[in-house]
Amino acid sequence: MKQIFLALATSAVLFACHNSADQAAIEAAKKEAVDSVNTANAIRQQVLDSVKEAKAAAHEHHAAVAAQNSSANSAASSSGATTTTTKKKGWSHTAKGAVVGAGAGAITGALINKDHLKGAAIGTVIGAGVGAGTGAIVDHAKKKKAANQ
Numbered sequence: 001m002k003q004i005f006l007a008l009a010t011s012a013v014l015f016a017c018h019n020s021a022d023q024a025a026i027e028a029a030k031k032e033a034v035d036s037v038n039t040a041n042a043i044r045q046q047v048l049d050s051v052k053e054a055k056a057a058a059h060e061h062h063a064a065v066a067a068q069n070s071s072a073n074s075a076a077s078s079s080g081a082t083t084t085t086t087k088k089k090g091w092s093h094t095a096k097g098a099v100v101g102a103g104a105g106a107i108t109g110a111l112i113n114k115d116h117l118k119g120a121a122i123g124t125v126i127g128a129g130v131g132a133g134t135g136a137i138v139d140h141a142k143k144k145k146a147a148n149q
Contacts (some may be wrong), residue, residue, distance in 0.1 A: 040121045094135035101131020
C-alpha cells in the first residue's frame with residue numbers, strides 16, 4: 001500500500017511540474033501572438049496613413065486643376081469661346097490597386113503561412129501597400145500623359 005501511495009505521489013509531483021512547463025510555453029506563445037498582431041497592426045496603420053496622404057495629395061491636385069480649369073473657362077467665356085469640362089468619376093487606380101492587392105495578399109498569405117490568420121493579416125497589409133504603389137504609378141503615368149497632350 002505504501003508503494004502505491006508513493007508511486008501516486010511521485011507521478012502527481014511530476015505531472016504538476018510538467019503542467020507549469022506547459023503553462024510557461026502557453027504564456028510564451030500568447031505573448032508571441034500578441035506581439036505579431038501588434039506588429040501587423042502597426043504595419044497596417046502605416047499603410048493606412050500612406051493611403052490617406054496619397055488621397056490628400058490627390059484631392060489637393062484635383063482642387064488645383066479645378067481652379068485652373070475654372071480660371072481658363074472664365075477667360076474663355078469672356079473671349080466668347082465655350083469649353084466643357086468632364087468630371088472624372090469612379091475609383092482611382094491607387095484605390096483599386098490597394099483593394100485588389102489587399103485581397104490577393106490575404107488569400108496568398110493564408111495559403112502560404114501555416115498560421116492562416118497571421119498569414120492573411122500580413123498578406124493583406126503587404127498586398128495593399130504594393131497594390132496602392134502600383135496604382136499610384138499608373139495614375140502618375142496617366143496624368144503625365146494627359147499633361148503632354
